[in-house]
Amino acid sequence: MAKTALITGITGQDGSYLAELLLAKGYTVWGMIRRASSINTGRIDGIYRSPQRENTHRDARLRLVYGDLADGSVLNRHVKSIRPDEVYNLGAQTHVKVSFELPVYTGDVTGLGAVRLLEALRECGHESRFYQASSSELFGLASESPQNEQTPFHPRSPYACAKAYAFHLTRNYRESYGMFAVNGIQYNHESPRRGEAFVTRKITRAAAAIALGQQETVSLGNLNAERDWGYAGDYVKAMWLMMQAERPQDYVVATGETHSVRDFCCRAFARAGVPLTWHGEGVNEHGVDQAGRVRVSVDPEFFRPVESECLRGDASRIRRELGWAPEHTFDELVGMMVDADLAALSGGRRGAPSAGKRCSNAA
Ligand code: NAP
Numbered sequence: 001m002a003k004t005a006l007i008t009g010i011t012g013q014d015g016s017y018l019a020e021l022l023l024a025k026g027y028t029v030w031g032m033i034r035r036a037s038s039i040n041t042g043r044i045d046g047i048y049r050s051p052q053r054e055n056t057h058r059d060a061r062l063r064l065v066y067g068d069l070a071d072g073s074v075l076n077r078h079v080k081s082i083r084p085d086e087v088y089n090l091g092a093q094t095h096v097k098v099s100f101e102l103p104v105y106t107g108d109v110t111g112l113g114a115v116r117l118l119e120a121l122r123e124c125g126h127e128s129r130f131y132q133a134s135s136s137e138l139f140g141l142a143s144e145s146p147q148n149e150q151t152p153f154h155p156r157s158p159y160a161c162a163k164a165y166a167f168h169l170t171r172n173y174r175e176s177y178g179m180f181a182v183n184g185i186q187y188n189h190e191s192p193r194r195g196e197a198f199v200t201r202k203i204t205r206a207a208a209a210i211a212l213g214q215q216e217t218v219s220l221g222n223l224n225a226e227r228d229w230g231y232a233g234d235y236v237k238a239m240w241l242m243m244q245a246e247r248p249q250d251y252v253v254a255t256g257e258t259h260s261v262r263d264f265c266c267r268a269f270a271r272a273g274v275p276l277t278w279h280g281e282g283v284n285e286h287g288v289d290q291a292g293r294v295r296v297s298v299d300p301e302f303f304r305p306v307e308s309e310c311l312r313g314d315a316s317r318i319r320r321e322l323g324w325a326p327e328h329t330f331d332e333l334v335g336m337m338v339d340a341d342l343a344a345l346s347g348g349r350r351g352a353p354s355a356g357k358r359c360s361n362a363a
């Protein structure tokens with residue numbers, strides 16, 4: 001019989017890719033969405049047309065219900081009526097820098113939200129498997145590199161602290177009640193659907209807009225920060241695999257390769273046809289194009305009170321036990337993001353450019 005899944009955060013980057021994957025596998029997918037004053041279902045338009053828009057294309061196996069991770073009663077109601085085989089908890093206040101401004105709200109939604117959902121499942125009594133979207137930010141000031149499932153946590157933001165609470169509660173429900181509840185310790189993963197306030201998408205959009213003459217320059221924060229960036233489409237496959245495993249286990253999901261924000265900039269701008277060289281240091285560092293125009297500068301406004309400087313994951317366990325591996329390289333990821341932004345900003349008039357040029361660092 002076809003399985004039923006419930007996804008929180010279906011309107012987000014990962015939720016949209018996961019919904020597509022599960023529908024392709026024959027699932028009935030229930031997605032929980034928040035009521036918003038403007039349409040927030042843009043990322044799932046390909047598989048669902050919101051009632052606010054013309055109902056031209058709709059997969060009947062995808063159903064949306066209103067709800068919020070801050071509201072336990074609605075979670076109870078949905079779990080009782082849907083009785084899902086699998087629950088993917090992807091909903092969260094996901095932005096690290098914003099979490100310093102909204103620490104209590106982030107704790108409520110990103111941390112307590114997970115336990116509200118776990119409680120709803122426990123009370124319902126229906127045997128559902130539960131996936132918690134945990135984060136490499138748990139490691140924060142990591143004591144070793146690369147990090148694996150045994151590396152101690154040292155969260156460095158309210159977001160990471162909230163994720164740590166949700167991580168431990170997920171493990172605790174597994175150990176206390178025998179639930180199939182697992183954590184995917186996901187490293188950063190990106191795509192053309194990544195939110196524009198995250199650094200990769202901010203860069204690819206700016207590179208495309210600058211290449212098209214629609215923007216002069218972009219300001220960024222810490223150019224030295226390094227991340228292990230993968231492709232979101234690959235990471236939702238890891239989520240699904242973890243939920244099909246024989247026994248519930250937590251896994252690191254990562255590529256094992258890191259790049260700095262500066263390096264991401266170099267590749268993205270080169271791909272857009274605006275190769276950069278770097279000059280200056282610290283807050284005076286800037287990326288300059290071949291005509292000598294400053295295209296990238298540093299603005300301390302984008303610095304964080306503390307930083308997870310270098311996160312690199314060791315995904316050996318999921319590779320070995322579940323056969324997962326990333327299918328897209330870093331260059332392919334940057335390429336697909338820049339090309340998508342070029343196409344979107346040029347109204348589809350511009351095709352993908354050829355392979356990116358090499359980056360140089362003159363500073
Ligand atoms: P995203 O694009 O920011 O999406 C977040 C989703 O959560 C959106 O659908 C959002 O709804 C929903 N949401 C926010 N507040 C909510 C609330 N109070 N109740 C219910 N839903 C709420 O995030 P993502 O990149 O897809 O990430 C998915 C999950 O993986 C998140 O939990 C994130 O923390 C975690 N994660 C992501 C990464 C990464 O690199 N992408 C890495 C590690 C962990 P609206 O659309 O209405 O805002």
Ligand code: GDP
Nearest residue numbers: 096197198199200219220221222223225261302
């Ligand atoms: P995070 O790893 O979940 O915090 O994802 P982000 O994409 O928001 O940030 C990744 C890294 O890029 C962090 O170390 C940030 O400090 C760094 N960064 C540098 N400049 C920026 C910027 O302008 N915006 C964001 N969001 N991050 C930046």
